[in-house]
Amino acid sequence: MADMKRIDVVFEGIGRTTGKMRNDIHVDWPAQGESFDLATDEGPFHGGDGTAPPPLALFTAALTGCLMTQIRAFAKRLKIEIGEVEVRARLHWYCEAAPGEPYVSHPVGFDLDVDLDSPASLDDRMRLLDAAKKGCFLEQTLSQGLTVGHRLRDGEDWIDA
Amino acid sequence: MADMKRIDVVFEGIGRTTGKMRNDIHVDWPAQGESFDLATDEGPFHGGDGTAPPPLALFTAALTGCLMTQIRAFAKRLKIEIGEVEVRARLHWYCEAAPGEPYVSHPVGFDLDVDLDSPASLDDRMRLLDAAKKGCFLEQTLSQGLTVGHRLRDGEDWIDA
Numbered sequence: 257m258a259d260m261k262r263i264d265v266v267f268e269g270i271g272r273t274t275g276k277m278r279n280d281i282h283v284d285w286p287a288q289g290e291s292f293d294l295a296t297d298e299g300p301f302h303g304g305d306g307t308a309p310p311p312l313a314l315f316t317a318a319l320t321g322c323l324m325t326q327i328r329a330f331a332k333r334l335k336i337e338i339g340e341v342e343v344r345a346r347l348h349w350y351c352e353a354a355p356g357e358p359y360v361s362h363p364v365g366f367d368l369d370v371d372l373d374s375p376a377s378l379d380d381r382m383r384l385l386d387a388a389k390k391g392c393f394l395e396q397t398l399s400q401g402l403t404v405g406h407r408l409r410d411g412e413d414w415i416d417a
Numbered sequence: 418m419a420d421m422k423r424i425d426v427v428f429e430g431i432g433r434t435t436g437k438m439r440n441d442i443h444v445d446w447p448a449q450g451e452s453f454d455l456a457t458d459e460g461p462f463h464g465g466d467g468t469a470p471p472p473l474a475l476f477t478a479a480l481t482g483c484l485m486t487q488i489r490a491f492a493k494r495l496k497i498e499i500g501e502v503e504v505r506a507r508l509h510w511y512c513e514a515a516p517g518e519p520y521v522s523h524p525v526g527f528d529l530d531v532d533l534d535s536p537a538s539l540d541d542r543m544r545l546l547d548a549a550k551k552g553c554f555l556e557q558t559l560s561q562g563l564t565v566g567h568r569l570r571d572g573e574d575w576i577d578a
Contacts, residue, residue, distance in 0.1 A: 266510075268505070269478060269504075270503070270505050271478075271503065281481050315483075316429075328434065329463070340434050353421065361551070363554075391512065391521065398564070398565060408533070
């Protein structure tokens with residue numbers, strides 16, 4: 257395993273409430289020296305002003321875009337010729353609540369249909385998609401599962417929560 | 418359980434390649450009649466033109482914004498008074514590759530530090546954060562884990578991939 261090459265990828269975000277339901281989130285990718293100003297909001301139905309997409313819309317774009325990016329990056333590396341790529345995504349959750357209780361949400365299933373404009377054989381296209389799935393940071397995180405860590409500020413202290 | 422109220426939440430996306438590494442992703446939330454035009458790109462280091470944030474920046478904003486949205490929604494429901502909310506996120510992955518092979522990515526850990534401007538007791542703030550974690554669609558998906566389904570188009574057929 258001495259020849260394995262490892263790269264750490266760290267993103268940092270600072271989110272602040274800036275409207276009734278709007279959040280402005282400054283995202284840094286320190287290793288690349290890149291930063292991005294993003295925002296989420298909710299529509300009037302959920303008490304927001306609709307000034308930005310809801311978090312799940314950003315997530316849908318992130319998941320779809322992550323796989324598409326890996327498909328193109330790995331096509332070059334595996335020397336599999338592709339032209340345009342179209343991916344259709346369907347992400348399904350449900351939430352449920354007992355009367356008077358906060359709701360609890362659950363994933364049902366996420367499905368991505370991939371259409372590659374490519375003269376490559378089905379075998380090669382399957383090999384490419386397989387590599388892209390394994391390279392996709394978000395799919396790998398979802399399939400391996402991960403419990404997010406939390407701390408809550410209490411005065412000058414940070415309490416594990 | 419007859420009194421449980423269930424709501425299904427479905428987001429759909431169509432992603433298309435529109436630049437060297439850019440993807441334009443049209444996201445629909447059919448139940449709300451809302452749609453959002455989003456995009457991802459990569460910087461020059463990864464062969465892109467830097468015209469949009471990378472997928473992991475959208476994801477960082479989605480995860481941070483999702484928890485923040487639930488904190489505010491549940492604060493009302495639980496009658497816990499809060500003012501401004503600040504969340505600092507740190508998302509860590511790594512990828513590794515054997516020589517000449519495509520890389521495989523792995524999550525290391527995601528941490529969210531939550532600072533609530535609130536006169537509520539620590540117990541109430543902890544209770545609010547706990548409800549927000551259980552309501553947050555993305556945290557719940559991550560903690561339960563989920564294998565994304567894929568199909569690859571082959572002529573007029575769709576092959577499970």
